[in-house]
Amino acid sequence: MLRRHAGVVSALWLLSLITKVTSSTLGVRASGVCTLTASGSDDAPAFLEAAADPSCLTVTIPAGTTLSIQSKLNMTGTSNKHLNVEGTIKFNPDIDYWADNAFSFDFQDQIAFWLLGGKNIIMDGGGTIDGSGQAWYDAFAKDSSTLRPILLTIFQATNVTVQNIHMINGPEWINFVNEGQDITFRNINISAVSTSKNDAKNTDGWDIFRSDNVVIADSNINNGDDCVSFKPNATNMLVSNLSCNGSHGISVGSLGQYAGEYDIVQNVLATNVRMSNAQNGARIKAWAGKGVGAGLVKNITFDGFVESNVDNPVVIDQCYMTSADDCAKYPSNTYIQDVWFTNITGTSSGKEKATVASLSCSPDGRCTDVNVDDISVTPPSKYGAAEFTCQNVELGGDAASLFGTCKTTG
Ligand SMILES: *[C@@H]1O[C@H](CO)[C@@H](O)[C@H](O)[C@H]1NC(C)=O
Numbered sequence: 001m002l003r004r005h006a007g008v009v010s011a012l013w014l015l016s017l018i019t020k021v022t023s024s025t026l027g028v029r030a031s032g033v034c035t036l037t038a039s040g041s042d043d044a045p046a047f048l049e050a051a052a053d054p055s056c057l058t059v060t061i062p063a064g065t066t067l068s069i070q071s072k073l074n075m076t077g078t079s080n081k082h083l084n085v086e087g088t089i090k091f092n093p094d095i096d097y098w099a100d101n102a103f104s105f106d107f108q109d110q111i112a113f114w115l116l117g118g119k120n121i122i123m124d125g126g127g128t129i130d131g132s133g134q135a136w137y138d139a140f141a142k143d144s145s146t147l148r149p150i151l152l153t154i155f156q157a158t159n160v161t162v163q164n165i166h167m168i169n170g171p172e173w174i175n176f177v178n179e180g181q182d183i184t185f186r187n188i189n190i191s192a193v194s195t196s197k198n199d200a201k202n203t204d205g206w207d208i209f210r211s212d213n214v215v216i217a218d219s220n221i222n223n224g225d226d227c228v229s230f231k232p233n234a235t236n237m238l239v240s241n242l243s244c245n246g247s248h249g250i251s252v253g254s255l256g257q258y259a260g261e262y263d264i265v266q267n268v269l270a271t272n273v274r275m276s277n278a279q280n281g282a283r284i285k286a287w288a289g290k291g292v293g294a295g296l297v298k299n300i301t302f303d304g305f306v307e308s309n310v311d312n313p314v315v316i317d318q319c320y321m322t323s324a325d326d327c328a329k330y331p332s333n334t335y336i337q338d339v340w341f342t343n344i345t346g347t348s349s350g351k352e353k354a355t356v357a358s359l360s361c362s363p364d365g366r367c368t369d370v371n372v373d374d375i376s377v378t379p380p381s382k383y384g385a386a387e388f389t390c391q392n393v394e395l396g397g398d399a400a401s402l403f404g405t406c407k408t409t410g
Pocket residue numbers: 074075076077103
């Protein structure tokens with residue numbers, strides 16, 4: 001239910017509670033604050049109405065209020081809006097409804113609960129977006145064709161800030177930025193953890209696609225897939241001051257998968273990242289093999305990573321999902337240039353025994369200007385001294401000697 005009121009007319013607001021005065025009779029007050037209450041049924045229509053109403057400059061979900069979202073939220077074309085989420089926005093886990101009605105993207109067959117787009121939008125308030133993911137974690141374990149909605153999709157947007165928000169129980173990806181520019185996330189706590197034996201799979205913290213100038217900062221992520229992933233055409237990206245736990249790392253790619261497409265990831269800085277209990281730390285992955293796509297990964301810096309119990313702390317894989325023979329025959333068409341791994345410290349898990357860094361490029365000079373400086377990562381002591389491996393690349397930087405002469409293939 002939607003109530004529009006001025007901050008000062010609290011008596012009227014109280015009256016509205018008692019008499020259930022509706023938005024249409026209460027009208028709009030000068031302050032432009034519209035407050036939502038839980039209706040006991042689907043709260044999506046009232047939320048949509050408030051977001052679409054230009055006189056609701058601020059849409060407040062008060063602390064203690066949980067909106068039940070039982071139908072999809074198309075908030076594209078929103079402008080000059082403050083979504084003040086002090087309470088909770090909770091998506092109803094009706095798996096069949098969402099399978100049939102969620103927004104869908106061709107890109108990796110994704111579906112979404114909520115599209116937020118337009119311009120000049122702030123969402124904050126210290127509240128929670130809850131995806132009720134457990135139902136999907138369990139359904140997906142039984143049937144891996146189950147479609148699982150992305151929690152929040154920033155779609156076709158310019159100048160959006162999302163800050164001081166908890167995002168919990170996302171069924172799949174938590175944040176997707178698709179065709180956006182000037183998008184900032186700060187102070188976000190993400191938790192996607194299963195309470196059953198079925199893992200919370202593919203719960204990427206952020207996936208960035210066809211977007212420019214995105215900042216992801218000062219956040220804590222506890223999830224079961226990439227902490228942040230830069231997908232095709234992510235440019236001018238800043239990741240800073242994140243604590244990622246249980247994830248698959250900060251990942252560029254995978255890129256160059258689809259024939260006929262050209263994928264660019266350029267100007268990325270990921271700095272001051274704590275990466276714990278993860279599959280990867282800092283990673284770049286690009287496809288090779290017959291019939292794949294092409295692309296360019298250029299000017300990528302991973303700086304100031306403190307890793308703890310990470311399977312693969314430092315990774316380039318330019319033969320992603322490709323056998324060594326195929327990679328030799330069909331090297332990656334996604335070229336990798338101007339990469340810095342700087343100040344990376346901590347421990348590996350021992351999953352790769354003594355190996356703590358693996359920089360593996362396609363043959364035929366597809367990686368150039370790859371630099372390693374101040375790398376100090378140790379495996380569990382039972383595996384002895386750390387090993388650093390490389391292939392088809394000439395490394396620069398003060399840690400290059402740790403890698404020795406790189407293997408050449410092809
Ligand atoms: C969302 O709503 C806008 C109009 O408000 C419409 O143009 C657009 O097609 C809708 N998007 C989707 C994916 O349904």
